[in-house]
Amino acid sequence: MTEPISVEELQLAARNHGMPLEALRWDVTPLGLHYLLTHYDIPEVDPGSWRLEVDGRVERPLSLTLEEVRARSAVELAVTMECAGNGRAQLDPHVVSQPWIVEAVGTARWRGTPVGDLLAEAGVEKDAVEVVFTGLDRGVEGDEEQLYARSVALEELLGGEAILAYEVNGVPLPPQHGFPLRLVVPGWYGMTSVKWLARLTAVDEPFDGYQMRHSYRLREEDDDEGMPLTRMRPRSLLVPPGIPEFLSRRRIVAAGRCELRGRAWSGIADISGVEVSTDDGESWSDAEVERDGLGRWAWRAWRLEWDARPGEFVLCSRARDAAGNVQPLEPSWNVGGYANNAVQRVAVTVTG
Amino acid sequence: MTEPISVEELQLAARNHGMPLEALRWDVTPLGLHYLLTHYDIPEVDPGSWRLEVDGRVERPLSLTLEEVRARSAVELAVTMECAGNGRAQLDPHVVSQPWIVEAVGTARWRGTPVGDLLAEAGVEKDAVEVVFTGLDRGVEGDEEQLYARSVALEELLGGEAILAYEVNGVPLPPQHGFPLRLVVPGWYGMTSVKWLARLTAVDEPFDGYQMRHSYRLREEDDDEGMPLTRMRPRSLLVPPGIPEFLSRRRIVAAGRCELRGRAWSGIADISGVEVSTDDGESWSDAEVERDGLGRWAWRAWRLEWDARPGEFVLCSRARDAAGNVQPLEPSWNVGGYANNAVQRVAVTVTG
Numbered sequence: 001m002t003e004p005i006s007v008e009e010l011q012l013a014a015r016n017h018g019m020p021l022e023a024l025r026w027d028v029t030p031l032g033l034h035y036l037l038t039h040y041d042i043p044e045v046d047p048g049s050w051r052l053e054v055d056g057r058v059e060r061p062l063s064l065t066l067e068e069v070r071a072r073s074a075v076e077l078a079v080t081m082e083c084a085g086n087g088r089a090q091l092d093p094h095v096v097s098q099p100w101i102v103e104a105v106g107t108a109r110w111r112g113t114p115v116g117d118l119l120a121e122a123g124v125e126k127d128a129v130e131v132v133f134t135g136l137d138r139g140v141e142g143d144e145e146q147l148y149a150r151s152v153a154l155e156e157l158l159g160g161e162a163i164l165a166y167e168v169n170g171v172p173l174p175p176q177h178g179f180p181l182r183l184v185v186p187g188w189y190g191m192t193s194v195k196w197l198a199r200l201t202a203v204d205e206p207f208d209g210y211q212m213r214h215s216y217r218l219r220e221e222d223d224d225e226g227m228p229l230t231r232m233r234p235r236s237l238l239v240p241p242g243i244p245e246f247l248s249r250r251r252i253v254a255a256g257r258c259e260l261r262g263r264a265w266s267g268i269a270d271i272s273g274v275e276v277s278t279d280d281g282e283s284w285s286d287a288e289v290e291r292d293g294l295g296r297w298a299w300r301a302w303r304l305e306w307d308a309r310p311g312e313f314v315l316c317s318r319a320r321d322a323a324g325n326v327q328p329l330e331p332s333w334n335v336g337g338y339a340n341n342a343v344q345r346v347a348v349t350v351t352g
Numbered sequence: 353m354t355e356p357i358s359v360e361e362l363q364l365a366a367r368n369h370g371m372p373l374e375a376l377r378w379d380v381t382p383l384g385l386h387y388l389l390t391h392y393d394i395p396e397v398d399p400g401s402w403r404l405e406v407d408g409r410v411e412r413p414l415s416l417t418l419e420e421v422r423a424r425s426a427v428e429l430a431v432t433m434e435c436a437g438n439g440r441a442q443l444d445p446h447v448v449s450q451p452w453i454v455e456a457v458g459t460a461r462w463r464g465t466p467v468g469d470l471l472a473e474a475g476v477e478k479d480a481v482e483v484v485f486t487g488l489d490r491g492v493e494g495d496e497e498q499l500y501a502r503s504v505a506l507e508e509l510l511g512g513e514a515i516l517a518y519e520v521n522g523v524p525l526p527p528q529h530g531f532p533l534r535l536v537v538p539g540w541y542g543m544t545s546v547k548w549l550a551r552l553t554a555v556d557e558p559f560d561g562y563q564m565r566h567s568y569r570l571r572e573e574d575d576d577e578g579m580p581l582t583r584m585r586p587r588s589l590l591v592p593p594g595i596p597e598f599l600s601r602r603r604i605v606a607a608g609r610c611e612l613r614g615r616a617w618s619g620i621a622d623i624s625g626v627e628v629s630t631d632d633g634e635s636w637s638d639a640e641v642e643r644d645g646l647g648r649w650a651w652r653a654w655r656l657e658w659d660a661r662p663g664e665f666v667l668c669s670r671a672r673d674a675a676g677n678v679q680p681l682e683p684s685w686n687v688g689g690y691a692n693n694a695v696q697r698v699a700v701t702v703t704g
Contacts, residue, residue, distance in 0.1 A: 004356030004357055004358055004359070005356055005357040005358075005361075005362050006356055006357075007356070007357075008599055008600055008601075009357075010357050010365065010441060010451055010453065011453065011600075011601045012599070012601075013362065013365040013366060014365060014370040014441075014451070014452065014453050014455050015370055015372040015373070015455060015601075016372075017369045017384075018366040018367055020367040020368075020390060020393070020394060020528075021367070022393040022394050023394065023527075025396060030526050030527050030528065031383060031384055031526060032383055032384035032388075032526050032528055032529075033394075033526075033527070033528055036384075038372060039598055040595060040596050040598065041372070041374040041592065041595065041596055042372060042374050042375065042385075044377060089362060089366075096599070097599070099362055099366070100366065101362065101363065101366050103366050103367060138595050139595050139596045139597065139598055140595065140596070140597040140598065140604055141597070141598040141599075145595070145604070174382050174383060174384050174385075175375075175382050175385070176372075176382065176384055176385055177384075240393065243392060243393065243490050243491050243492065243497070244392050244393060244491045244492070245491065245492040245493070246391055246392065246491055246492065246493040247360055247364075247448070247449070247493075248360055248363075249360075249363045249364075249367075252492055252497070
C-alpha cells in the first residue's frame, strides 16, 4: 500500500466487510465474519412473492417458489470464496475501487440444489452456450443502470458443482448473503456467485452485460479487451500470531516456540504445498499442510513451528497448486486491480 | 471528509464492520450487519473452561459457568448501539483511528441476566463505587499491553438496565459479538459494553485503566484531562432512497412521490422529534416519528413524504431528544474524534 485512500474508497470500505484475519483460525468462517461485497444495495425481498424464473433457450421454462426450490435435490458444499479485488489496495499505481488489503475471503457451508439438475429439468436447448444469472440488486455503474448480472458457460454448469444456495452454515441465507437464493460456483472468484437471484436465462451467444464486458477483466490498459476473471489464483494467509498493536496492527509475539498457522486455497487446482518465510522472503521452509479438510473447494490449514528469537521479523507464506501456480512475491498490476495474489507480509516484533 | 485516509486507518476499516445504511430499513439489524469494532483480536474462547469471575469488593465472590449464568433470571432488550467514534472521518483536522463515516450503529435483541441481580447475589460492599468489566481480548495500545477493560459506576448498574448477554437476535453470541458473554449497557456508546467478559470486579475507587484514562474522553487538546464519554448523543440517519451509483454512492431517485424513511435515537432521553431537509439544511419539515417501537433503548423509525422534482438535492435529517439535545449542523472537533453527531448529508439526483 503506497498511497492514501480517497473518500470514495472509504465509503466502500465502510460498508463492505473484510474478514478479520484472526478468523482464519476457524475451518468454517462464523456467520458475520465472511467477507461481503455488495455492489449496489442489499435488496429487500418478500419471500412470499419471490419466484425463481428459468427461461431463455429452454424447453420448459420454470417459475419456482422458494419452497419448490428447497424441495429439489440438495447438496452441501464447504466453499472458500474470495473477492476478485482482494489485494487491490496493495497495487501501485493505485486502483480506485473497494480497497481490500488481503481480507476479502471466507469459507462457508452452502446448502442448495445443483444448477445442473435444474437446467436438466428445464431442458436446455442445444444452441445454448451460457446461462445468465440476474440478481435483484439494482444500481448505476459506468453510467449504466443495471441489475447485477453475470453469465457462466453452460459446460461449466453442467460439468461442475455450482449450486443455488438457500442456506449458509445451517441457517437460511441472511439478507447480505443473497436471501432467498444465490448462486455459488466453487473455485471461482466471488463475482460469479450472484446473490439475490431472480432469473436464470439460457442464451445462445455470450452475454455482454456490464459485469462481463467491463468489470472483472484483466486489462493492462483501459482500452484493452482484456481476459475475463474466472478461478481463484492460489493464496495463503497467516493466522496473525501473538497480539496486535491497536493502530498499526503490528503483531507482538513472546520469544520461544510459536506455531505459525494459516490457510491456503486455489480455485485452479489442489494446494500442493505452502512455504513460510520469517525473513521477508529471503528463505523459505515447507509448512505441514492438512490433507483431509472440508473437501476440494475449501481452504486447507497449514502449520509450521517457529523458534521465535527477540527482534523484528516479516513473516510471509506462499502457496502453490497442483497446476504449478505459485504466489508471486510482488503484485502484477492491472487496470481493475484484480487477482493480486502476491504473498502477504506480516510485521512481527518478538519480545524477549 | 476532507482528507485522504492513511494505510493504518485502512487496515482498521478493512477489519471493522460498518452497517450498510440500507440495513436501516429493519427494526432489528440482521446478524452480520450490526456494526463491529474489535480493538485487538476476536479471542478464541473454550466455553467448557470459561468462567465468569465476580470478585473485588463483594461479600460472596462468584465463579460461574456459562450454564450457571444462563440459569439465572433473564431479560431481553432491544438496544441500539453506536460506536463513540461514529462520525470521526468527517472531522477536520483529521483524527487518526477507525475512520467511521456514519455507519457504526446497529440494533439487536440481546438476552441475558441483569447485572444488578448478579451484583446483589455477590453482595457488593458498601465502599464499592464502580465495577470493572474485563474482557479476554488482549493487545497493545499506547505502549501498554492490556486486556480490554472498562468500568461503570455502581449506581448506574444498580439503577439501570445493563445485562450480561449470552444471546443476540435469538441465537448464542457469535464470536465477534463477545462469545460467550458480554456486557450490554443500554443507551451508552458501545465501548462500555465489554465483550468476551471474563471478570467483574467491584472496586472502591474509580478505575483508571487505559480505556478510561486515555481513550473515550472528550478532549480539546492532547493534555486535557477531558470528560468521559457516556451516553449516545441524538442522531438520525436516512434509509438511502432510490438506487446507488457504485463508486460515488450518490443516490438516484425517480421523480414523483418518494417516502423518506430513517431511524433516530438518543441515549440521553427519548426522541422528541425528527426534522428533514431536502435543501442541505436551509429549510426543515417535521417527520412522522413512530411512538411504539421496540422500547426505550431502540431507535425509532420516522418517515416523511417528499414530492421529488428532477434536480440535485442534499437530504438531511436532524433528531432532537426530550432533554433538549439537537443534532448540530456541523461537527465539533475533539482529540479522539468522538461523539460527532452532526447531521448526515445524502447527495441525491432526481431523474425526470
